[in-house]
Amino acid sequence: MSNRRRPLYTPDRRLALPVTRRRVLGGMSAGALALASGGVLSACGTEGASQTEASCDSDDLSAEEKDVIWSNWPAYIDPIQQDDSTLSQFEQQSGISVEYNDDVNDNSDFYGKVRNQLGACESTGRDMFTLTDWMAAKMIGLGWLQELDKDNLPQVQANLIENLRSPSWDPDRKYSVPWQSGLTGIAYNADLTGEIKSFEEMVTNPEYKGKITLLSEMQDTMIFFLRMVGADPADFTDDEWGEALDRLQEVKDSGQVRQFTGNEYRQDLAQGNIVACEAWSGDVIQLQFDNPAIKFVAPEEGMALWSDNSLVPNKAEHKANAEKLMDFYYDPVVAAELAAWVNYICPVQGAKEAMTKIDPSLADNVLIFPDDALLADTYDFKALSPEEEQQYQDDFARVIGG
Amino acid sequence: MTAQTVVTPAAGRQRRWNTAWLLLLPGGLWLTAFFVVPLFQLVATSLYDPSGSEELGYAMTWSWSNYGDAIDFYTGPLVRGFGYAAVATLLCLVIGYPLAYAIAFKAGRWKNLMLILVIAPFFTSFLVRTLAWKLILSDNGFVVGVAKTLGLVADDGRLLATGVAVVAGLTYNFLPFMVLPLYASLEKIDHRLIEAAGDLYASPVQGFRRVTLPLSMPGVIAGTLLTFIPSTGDFINAQLLGDTTTTMIGNVIQSRFEVGDYPAAAALSVTLMVLIVILVSVYIRRAGTEELL
Numbered sequence: 001m002s003n004r005r006r007p008l009y010t011p012d013r014r015l016a017l018p019v020t021r022r023r024v025l026g027g028m029s030a031g032a033l034a035l036a037s038g039g040v041l042s043a044c045g046t047e048g049a050s051q052t053e054a055s056c057d058s059d060d061l062s063a064e065e066k067d068v069i070w071s072n073w074p075a076y077i078d079p080i081q082q083d084d085s086t087l088s089q090f091e092q093q094s095g096i097s098v099e100y101n102d103d104v105n106d107n108s109d110f111y112g113k114v115r116n117q118l119g120a121c122e123s124t125g126r127d128m129f130t131l132t133d134w135m136a137a138k139m140i141g142l143g144w145l146q147e148l149d150k151d152n153l154p155q156v157q158a159n160l161i162e163n164l165r166s167p168s169w170d171p172d173r174k175y176s177v178p179w180q181s182g183l184t185g186i187a188y189n190a191d192l193t194g195e196i197k198s199f200e201e202m203v204t205n206p207e208y209k210g211k212i213t214l215l216s217e218m219q220d221t222m223i224f225f226l227r228m229v230g231a232d233p234a235d236f237t238d239d240e241w242g243e244a245l246d247r248l249q250e251v252k253d254s255g256q257v258r259q260f261t262g263n264e265y266r267q268d269l270a271q272g273n274i275v276a277c278e279a280w281s282g283d284v285i286q287l288q289f290d291n292p293a294i295k296f297v298a299p300e301e302g303m304a305l306w307s308d309n310s311l312v313p314n315k316a317e318h319k320a321n322a323e324k325l326m327d328f329y330y331d332p333v334v335a336a337e338l339a340a341w342v343n344y345i346c347p348v349q350g351a352k353e354a355m356t357k358i359d360p361s362l363a364d365n366v367l368i369f370p371d372d373a374l375l376a377d378t379y380d381f382k383a384l385s386p387e388e389e390q391q392y393q394d395d396f397a398r399v400i401g402g
Numbered sequence: 403m404t405a406q407t408v409v410t411p412a413a414g415r416q417r418r419w420n421t422a423w424l425l426l427l428p429g430g431l432w433l434t435a436f437f438v439v440p441l442f443q444l445v446a447t448s449l450y451d452p453s454g455s456e457e458l459g460y461a462m463t464w465s466w467s468n469y470g471d472a473i474d475f476y477t478g479p480l481v482r483g484f485g486y487a488a489v490a491t492l493l494c495l496v497i498g499y500p501l502a503y504a505i506a507f508k509a510g511r512w513k514n515l516m517l518i519l520v521i522a523p524f525f526t527s528f529l530v531r532t533l534a535w536k537l538i539l540s541d542n543g544f545v546v547g548v549a550k551t552l553g554l555v556a557d558d559g560r561l562l563a564t565g566v567a568v569v570a571g572l573t574y575n576f577l578p579f580m581v582l583p584l585y586a587s588l589e590k591i592d593h594r595l596i597e598a599a600g601d602l603y604a605s606p607v608q609g610f611r612r613v614t615l616p617l618s619m620p621g622v623i624a625g626t627l628l629t630f631i632p633s634t635g636d637f638i639n640a641q642l643l644g645d646t647t648t649t650m651i652g653n654v655i656q657s658r659f660e661v662g663d664y665p666a667a668a669a670l671s672v673t674l675m676v677l678i679v680i681l682v683s684v685y686i687r688r689a690g691t692e693e694l695l
Contacts, residue, residue: 037442041462044446048459108660115456142457210560210645258563258645273541273562386457393661398475401649401657 049119051143051314056121058146062320066096069318070325071110071129073308074102076180078341086337090328096321101126107135114313118144123315128322130179133380134219134389136309137169141386145175146312152323153177155330159349163375164307168234169383176309177326180282180344183296183367183378184220184304187279189269191293196276198300199224203251213268213277216260218396219381220304221248221278227301233379241392249399260400269294281367282344296367298374305378307347339368448668456662468669476654476670483651484677486565487634490572494580494629495622497573502584502621506591520581532571532642539567539643563645571639576632580625587621588614623689631678 080087080100091097104110110131114124118139131139139145150157156177170176188196196202202212214221223233225248231240251257258274265277266287284296310326312319329335332350339346340358346368355363366374384392447460452468454460473480505516523531538545539562546562549555561567591614599609633639637652644650651674658667 040442041446041449042464043462044443045450045462046454046456046460049457138457210563252646255645255647260646267536271537271540271542273536386455390455390662394663397657397661397663400646401479401654 047119049115049142051118051121053143053147056143056314058315058319059317060319061317065318066094066321067099067318068096068127068321068325069099069101069125070322071101071103071126072179073104073130076102076130076308076342078338086329086334089334090325094321094324094328096324098325104130107132111135111138117315118142118313121314123317124313126313127316127318128310128312128325130308130310132308133167133169133306134384136176136311137383138386138389139311139313140170140175141384141389144314146314146316146319147174148177148312148323148326149320152320153327153330155327159330159332159335161347161349161375163305163378164347167307167380167383176311177330178307178347179310179329180339180342181305181307181347182344183281183298183370183374184215184223184278184306185281186276186297186299187265187269187284187287188276188295188297189272189274189291189293190295192272192275195295196297196299199278200228200301202276202278202299203256208275209254209256210258211273211275212257213259213261213265213274214257215265215278216262216400218393220306221260222392222396223304223379223381224278224299224301227379233304234382236382241395245395245399248396252399282342285343285365285367298377302377302379303374305345305375305380343368345370444668444671447664448672450665450668452663452665454665456664460664465665468665469673472666472669473673476651479649479651479654480670480673482649483634483674484681486569486572486640486648486650487630487636489569490576490633491580491626491630493569493573494577495626498577498580498584498625499622502581502588505581506585506588517585520578524578528575529638529642532575532638535567535571535574536562536642539570562643563648565644565648567643568640568648568650571643572633572636575636575639576629579628579632583624583628584618584621587618587624591617619689623686627682627685631682634678635674 077087077100078085082088087098087100103113110129114126114129116122117124119142136145156173160173160178164178164181165173167173167176186196186199186202193208196208202208203214222244225244226233226236226240228247229240229243231237231244236244258268261268261277263280263283265274265279266283268274269277269279270287270291279296281296284294287294310322312322316322329338330348332348333354335346335348335351336354336358339351339355340362343362346352346355352363352369355369362368446462448468449462449464449466450460450468451463451465452471501520505513505520509516537543540546541560541562546555546560549561550557550559555561595613595617596609599613600606604612635652635655637650637656640648640650640653651670655667655670655674658664658670
């Protein structure tokens with residue numbers, strides 16, 4: 001201690017400092033700065049971002065301009081460079097040129113990209129983008145999307161599979177057309193464990209303690225916990241919600257859950273760090289190419305059925321062109337070609353028959369063409385107002401992050 | 403005549419003043435745009451009405467309760483953030499000091515090579531290196547296998563997804579920030595001082611305690627600060643190497659931000675910043691290196 005210097009300022013010395021002009025001026029400017037800061041701070045705050053059809057009107061220039069600009073997720077279409085790709089076919093058939101961008105990596109990130117423009121009723125520079133149900137629902141609630149013209153969507157009307165026709169958040173599919181769908185269920189590694197039949201078993205069996213992961217997406221995970229307490233995820237009460245949250249808390253506190261993840265579970269499952277997890281069907285099919293021991297099961301509680309949806313934002317100038325593009329992919333043959341590449345659930349009736357000509361093994365894969373029995377037991381989350389969405393997200397995040 | 407002689411130096415002083423301001427201008431503008439404004443924005447956000455949302459807009463209501471609520475609810479992650487960072491900093495010091503000492507005094511012609519080896523990991527991304535640790539520590543991997551054989555890990559235990567892995571990750575990732583300042587200050591030490599200690603009958607240990615260590619204190623302080631401050635707010639290590647019980651404050655801020663709860667995220671960020679400033683000031687005063695403040 002002795003070689004350390006003593007603090008320079010002792011309280012006594014400070015008090016003894018004389019009142020000088022410099023100090024007074026200094027004190028005054030510090031005071032002024034504090035006051036000004038207060039003024040600046042109180043002027044802060046943000047505007048709401050909701051729009052209505054009346055407040056944000058869009059013109060459609062499709063008749064004059066044969067273009068459409070589309071933002072989609074990476075690896076979510078067959079390779080577009082090839083001459084016989086589905087997108088090239090569309091361009092040749094319709095004379096519309098498509099600017100395809102794979103710049104949607106994450107629903108929330110993408111929301112951040114377009115939030116300022118759409119909140120202020122300005123163009124995002126995109127005519128169409130593809131987002132997951134809950135984000136599509138949020139944007140409908142904010143009035144950021146244009147209503148689609150069903151006359152331009154005859155094949156969608158005819159071929160959309162029954163289970164996806166009226167989701168709770170867009171009952172008449174007025175704003176959205178499913179691009180691809182998927183199921184949320186359980187994936188397990190058959191080399192490490194026997195079949196896991198129910199979600200309840202996965203989150204309670206001590207054998208799997210610290211060896212499972214759940215998804216950090218609120219809707220996905222809570223659908224199962226709501227089912228575990230016997231509630232209907234599409235229509236539940238506050239009490240049931242509270243009960244489901246308590247179950248989640250219990251499971252988390254028991255150390256059963258190793259992590260809440262996005263699709264990082266893929267590595268952990270492949271490496272054997274976890275034996276089972278809540279998983280998305282398309283991921284599992286891709287994992288199975290490398291490791292056939294990885295299985296996907298429909299738990300007894302049922303599964304979550306979700307879609308990524310094509311949407312047309314406000315101020316998009318080529319709505320009719322975008323609708324033609326959406327409709328094109330509801331031709332069963334085109335849909336089958338696409339499904340053969342992306343391995344998610346094909347939302348188009350008749351595509352299964354077309355697929356038998358491309359690859360019969362894929363036509364029999366229930367995770368691409370689910371049978372009625374599988375689809376009968378699927379659930380979606382109830383439609384949420386922005387306030388409810390915030391509340392539920394908040395409740396969930398507090399349990400998993402606390 | 404007299405008027406002229408008075409005017410000239412005054413004008414010269416004026417010009418010097420102008421030059422000083424001009425030189426400060428680029429840095430000042432930069433700091434205003436990218437530090438002062440965001441800082442105000444952060445403080446403002448932390449005082450918004452918590453019932454607002456991005457969609458409905460946020461009203462400025464001076465909600466100081468955001469702070470109480472956030473700290474109250476996230477005491478665990480807050481304490482854990484500081485705790486893990488402290489342990490990691492200590493480990494970095496214990497590992498880094500001998501390493502820096504060896505490079506500075508014993509490495510001879512290998513000195514430059516060893517320094518490059520310390521910096522080399524920076525050539526790959528932070529994320530990739532942390533993901534590599536996931537592989538190294540994986541449940542069925544070699545490290546865990548050996549640790550189990552030696553009885554360091556229980557038979558049904560694991561290393562990945564535990565607090566141990568998080569601290570190990572932090573230590574690994576921030577070690578170079580400890581080694582480089584330590585090396586810089588050790589390297590500057592005049593060898594004759596250590597020899598003089600020996601001449602005056604100090605044992606090597608005494609020589610180290612009385613001469614080398616005090617002279618390397620600036621390096622120790624700089625190293626510990628450069629390690630402690632960023633690791634307190636880190637969320638990558640806890641996210642990739644931790645489990646649901648090892649959440650650090652950085653993870654909470656990040657997840658609050660993601661669900662759009664900006665007031666809580668901002669309140670926690672400001673809290674973290676204030677706590678770090680207090681801790682660091684106390685530390686620097688006690689260590690007697692006020693010139694760093």
